[in-house]
Amino acid sequence: MRTTGIQELLKSRSLLFCDGAWGTIFQFAGLKPGESCELWNRDQRKKVLEVAQSYVDLGVDMIETNSFRGNGITLAGIGLENDAVELNRLAAEISREAAGDKCLVLGSVGPTGKILMMGDVSENEMYDTFAEQVHALEQGGADAICIETMSALDEAELAVKAAVENTDLEVVCTFTFVKTMSGDYKTVMGITPAQMAEKLLSAGASIIGTNCGYGMEAMIPIVKAFRDFDSNIPLLVQANAGIPKIEDGKTVFPETPDEMAGHVPDLIDAGVSIIGGCCGTTPDHITAIMNKAKVYHTANS
Numbered sequence: 001m002r003t004t005g006i007q008e009l010l011k012s013r014s015l016l017f018c019d020g021a022w023g024t025i026f027q028f029a030g031l032k033p034g035e036s037c038e039l040w041n042r043d044q045r046k047k048v049l050e051v052a053q054s055y056v057d058l059g060v061d062m063i064e065t066n067s068f069r070g071n072g073i074t075l076a077g078i079g080l081e082n083d084a085v086e087l088n089r090l091a092a093e094i095s096r097e098a099a100g101d102k103c104l105v106l107g108s109v110g111p112t113g114k115i116l117m118m119g120d121v122s123e124n125e126m127y128d129t130f131a132e133q134v135h136a137l138e139q140g141g142a143d144a145i146c147i148e149t150m151s152a153l154d155e156a157e158l159a160v161k162a163a164v165e166n167t168d169l170e171v172v173c174t175f176t177f178v179k180t181m182s183g184d185y186k187t188v189m190g191i192t193p194a195q196m197a198e199k200l201l202s203a204g205a206s207i208i209g210t211n212c213g214y215g216m217e218a219m220i221p222i223v224k225a226f227r228d229f230d231s232n233i234p235l236l237v238q239a240n241a242g243i244p245k246i247e248d249g250k251t252v253f254p255e256t257p258d259e260m261a262g263h264v265p266d267l268i269d270a271g272v273s274i275i276g277g278c279c280g281t282t283p284d285h286i287t288a289i290m291n292k293a294k295v296y297h298t299a300n301s
């Protein structure tokens, strides 16, 4: 049965699961460096559907869409600005087709790559770009919007507002934090988890969290920082499979499924609500995470 949303699911279950990386698997499937993942929604639909299906088959509660770089500003960089509406609608349609009524679909929205402070783009242009993208994702059948890998507060706030004001969907927003010299976590723009939470919750996000970053273990202090700010807000964590390394000219993510899963009990104790994966994670990583969480839950209930 199709549920009404993430917050509704969290009323009956304290921990939910999301999918892992898509781009990583597209690379295995032949995506070339510099090639647009989003174009595959039109040109390689079957391959995109297979990735979506591989996560649905694990029994996760939600999967994302292949639209992370699908905003019009980013697509303009490769001459595809006029395709933004179609590529986002297709992204949501593909994930919806795989998900059916079995799980929720989160429309993925990534950063534009432009910095408002630098005057690269105006606030209106950025807002309109996000509004176009989220509307197309909703049209294609997304249940929620997931604004992710953000580091600038002003850009994330515009994206959240665009989603709140132009769709009827739940809005998730996750930031990428890096470890500072003093050992705490801030975005590359200097934003703390508490600053991010305060601004985006008031902009209308209903679920916040963190994605990408330094691997699973580094997510634990970030979750604790969010929990110090707010003990109730649903928190989504999607860690990378460790810090990427270059081996033989290829990007390699070192954390194995078991290594990532090993940190799940501490992540649960810190107060995470939804666990998925970011760069370098595969269905095997998500399976290990889900199994570990189930064993831990059983042992503690």
Ligand SMILES: [Zn+2]
Residues within 6 Å of the ligand: 211, 212, 213, 239, 240, 278, 279
């Ligand atoms: Zn990532």
